[in-house]
Amino acid sequence: MMINFLLSGFLVVTFLLVIAKRVTALIRAFMAQAIFLFLYTLYMGFSQLHMELFIVCGLILVLKVIAIPFMLKRIVRRINVEEDLGLLINPQVSMVIALVFTYLSYIFARHTMALTDFAHSAAFIVSLTTVCVGFFLMVSRMKALSQVIGLLVMENGIFLAAGAIAGGMPFFVEIALFFDVFVFIIILEVFVYKVNRLFTHIDTSKMKSLKG
Amino acid sequence: MLIATIIFIPILLTILSSFIKKVKILGMVNAFGYLALLAAFVFFMKDFLAKGSSAVSLWGWIYVDSLSVFFLFTTAVVSFAASVYSIGYIRQEVENSEISVRKASGYFQLFNLFSFTMLMVPVLNNLALIWIAIEMTTLISAFLVGFHNVKESIEAAWKYIVICSVGIAFALLGIIFFYYTSSKDAGVKSLEWASMLSGSGAFDPKIVKLALIFILVGFGTKAGLAPMHNWLPDAHSQALSPVSGLLSGVLIKISLYAMLRFVMLANLSVGYAFSAKIFVFFGIVSIVIAGAFILVQKDLKRLLAYSTVENIGLVSLALGLGPCGGIFAGLLQAFNHAVTKALMFFCAGEAVRAYHGNSMSRMQGMIKVAPFAGTAMFLGLFALVGMPPFSIFVSKLMILISVFNGKHYLLAAIILAFIAMAFAGLLHHISKVVLGNKPNAAQVRKEPLSAKIALVFLGIFILWFGLNIPKPFFDLLVSCERLILGT
Numbered sequence: 016m017m018i019n020f021l022l023s024g025f026l027v028v029t030f031l032l033v034i035a036k037r038v039t040a041l042i043r044a045f046m047a048q049a050i051f052l053f054l055y056t057l058y059m060g061f062s063q064l065h066m067e068l069f070i071v072c073g074l075i076l077v078l079k080v081i082a083i084p085f086m087l088k089r090i091v092r093r094i095n096v097e098e099d100l101g102l103l104i105n106p107q108v109s110m111v112i113a114l115v116f117t118y119l120s121y122i123f124a125r126h127t128m129a130l131t132d133f134a135h136s137a138a139f140i141v142s143l144t145t146v147c148v149g150f151f152l153m154v155s156r157m158k159a160l161s162q163v164i165g166l167l168v169m170e171n172g173i174f175l176a177a178g179a180i181a182g183g184m185p186f187f188v189e190i191a192l193f194f195d196v197f198v199f200i201i202i203l204e205v206f207v208y209k210v211n212r213l214f215t216h217i218d219t220s221k222m223k224s225l226k227g
Numbered sequence: 228m229l230i231a232t233i234i235f236i237p238i239l240l241t242i243l244s245s246f247i248k249k250v251k252i253l254g255m256v257n258a259f260g261y262l263a264l265l266a267a268f269v270f271f272m273k274d275f276l277a278k279g280s281s282a283v284s285l286w287g288w289i290y291v292d293s294l295s296v297f298f299l300f301t302t303a304v305v306s307f308a309a310s311v312y313s314i315g316y317i318r319q320e321v322e323n324s325e326i327s328v329r330k331a332s333g334y335f336q337l338f339n340l341f342s343f344t345m346l347m348v349p350v351l352n353n354l355a356l357i358w359i360a361i362e363m364t365t366l367i368s369a370f371l372v373g374f375h376n377v378k379e380s381i382e383a384a385w386k387y388i389v390i391c392s393v394g395i396a397f398a399l400l401g402i403i404f405f406y407y408t409s410s411k412d413a414g415v416k417s418l419e420w421a422s423m424l425s426g427s428g429a430f431d432p433k434i435v436k437l438a439l440i441f442i443l444v445g446f447g448t449k450a451g452l453a454p455m456h457n458w459l460p461d462a463h464s465q466a467l468s469p470v471s472g473l474l475s476g477v478l479i480k481i482s483l484y485a486m487l488r489f490v491m492l493a494n495l496s497v498g499y500a501f502s503a504k505i506f507v508f509f510g511i512v513s514i515v516i517a518g519a520f521i522l523v524q525k526d527l528k529r530l531l532a533y534s535t536v537e538n539i540g541l542v543s544l545a546l547g548l549g550p551c552g553g554i555f556a557g558l559l560q561a562f563n564h565a566v567t568k569a570l571m572f573f574c575a576g577e578a579v580r581a582y583h584g585n586s587m588s589r590m591q592g593m594i595k596v597a598p599f600a601g602t603a604m605f606l607g608l609f610a611l612v613g614m615p616p617f618s619i620f621v622s623k624l625m626i627l628i629s630v631f632n633g634k635h636y637l638l639a640a641i642i643l644a645f646i647a648m649a650f651a652g653l654l655h656h657i658s659k660v661v662l663g664n665k666p667n668a669a670q671v672r673k674e675p676l677s678a679k680i681a682l683v684f685l686g687i688f689i690l691w692f693g694l695n696i697p698k699p700f701f702d703l704l705v706s707c708e709r710l711i712l713g714t
């Protein structure tokens with residue numbers, strides 16, 4: 016029961032990411048997704064009673080629920096980014112595309128992975144949808160910030176996939192992955208500032224000086 | 228033990244470079260550090276080969292077999308050359324007050340961290356940690372690509388970091404699929420190399436194929452294979468010249484290493500034929516696209532970057548023809564290309580300095596403006612396009628032989644046509660740069676000694692491996708081939 020609620024919540028939040036028109040809405044949706052990822056891992060921790068899962072939980076809470084949204088909001092505040100995301104594909108069509116992703120993930124999970132457990136296969140479908148949505152956000156939104164968020168969303172999806180099909184990666188691998196995400200977000204923050212200072216905007220569709 | 232200390236030399240140098248305040252001394256210390264690294268590594272390699280190339284594993288974290296040794300050797304050679312070349316290059320940047328002294332020491336720190344992450348990849352035992360090390364190479368080298376903080380370089384760095392991170396995210400998904408089938412079907416709940424390999428016979432072929440597609444596309448992006456190569460010409464053309472040499476020579480080969488590791492893992496369940504098809508596909512696409520783009524380039528460093536795409540395509544093609552003797556040729560081509568392309572990028576660095584810009588329309592008569600680098604570039608051009616007696620000739624010929632051995636005549640025709648196109652394009656563009664009369668604005672310049680040493684060092688390898696492949700290196704490649712094919 017609980018797992019169904021958590022996974023549906025995760026999926027709904029993923030759809031919210033797709034229909035967000037403004038940067039702050041996107042960041043809020045990302046934060047909500049991280050909260051669901053946290054709750055899912057916490058639930059897994061209680062059902063399996065692994066100390067390591069609780070540590071991973073704590074890291075998700077600190078890094079993805081608190082630190083990363085905070086940093087993203089700070090970027091928005093500092094560079095006075097325009098609220099508008101610059102959608103190349105409007106929210107309605109984006110939503111349809113996200114639904115198609117979900118359906119394809121379902122087909123994919125049924126035919127290739129042969130997952131017997133309902134909860135696992137549902138989690139796997141949601142995670143694949145999330146990966147696709149993250150990728151979609153990167154290519155269909157113009158702001159550099161949305162590319163960062165798209166990558167982080169993909170990462171969330173991959174994380175959920177690891178939990179769903181393989182019961183989580185080995186412990187120190189997960190710790191190393193957290194470290195990687197941490198370094199990644201800091202470095203991207205630096206680059207977003209640099210892009211903003213030199214181009215006076217963070218619109219990646221206007222970056223066209225390198226060609227051929 | 229020796230291998231662990233070798234890997235940590237760059238970390239030591241990173242710390243040292245925060246303390247030394249004089250740019251010239253800093254560069255010298257750095258170069259001596261890499262000389263020590265190369266010497267220690269050659270020593271290690273001699274020992275390794277004498278013991279019959281059996282894998283070395285240490286503390287559960289380090290695993291070194293022939294394949295690792297081959298890639299480490301490539302890294303050690305090219306990064307030594309790049310560190311020597313950096314001495315004069317960075318000193319001139321400081322003298323022309325393009326960068327401050329503080330920024331120069333920042334350069335050496337990043338340079339060392341970059342080499343450190345690249346040296347880590349081939350020695351790590353855990354496949355997920357290899358992934359993380361590769362992601363770290365992207366994150367650190369992004370600063371070296373955007374080093375000058377101007378519009379073009381930041382744009383290139385941004386593209387580089389975003390495209391490569393997406394690619395590598397797909398590779399992570401592939402790794403998770405591998406982990407899934409390994410824990411479910413083979414009962415190995417670990418990502419460690421030896422234990423996964425021992426269980427690889429029991430992997431589910433369907434999932435392995437899927438995982439392999441994700442991994443080859445993901446790491447292929449980082450390896451610069453077309454059609455995911457878009458970041459490469461931008462990043463290689465905007466990075467500082469010593470770094471371009473490293474990016475082109477080593478970084479993309481390191482991703483190739485990761486691809487090969489997973490291919491080896493998949494061999495027992497799906498056979499080499501499956502990955503071979505993907506390798507051949509990416510190889511042909513890369514050669515065709517690069518061949519076309521080489522003809523129309525106006526920027527010297529972008530031209531060389533596209534030639535890198537062509538060469539990595541040839542390597543990939545050769546690996547795809549593995550069972551017909553292609554793996555040996557592919558690895559040899561990878562090494563030869565690393566050395567030759569580093570040489571070409573270093574020469575291009577001198578040209579860019581002499582003519583103040585990357586644009587080839589302003590470059591003419593380089594042989595008069597910078598006689599040493601001009602000559603080296605002209606000879607390097609012939610080495611790059613595959614003329615005898617230089618080393619790429621040998622490996623290209625071997626690749627063609629393996630294409631014919633596999634009786635792929637149509638493939639051979641396509642490849643020959645596009646290699647010829649790339650040949651013509653490179654010859655046309657670079658001979659215009661090197662020969663002719665020098666424009667009045669360009670002044671004859673004094674080339675730094677360090678650049679000459681680096682070029683001669685690389686030149687020796689190009690000529691030496693063209694005339695006669697040393698026996699120990701030959702044995703190393705043969706044992707790599709056996710490892711990859713799993714025989």
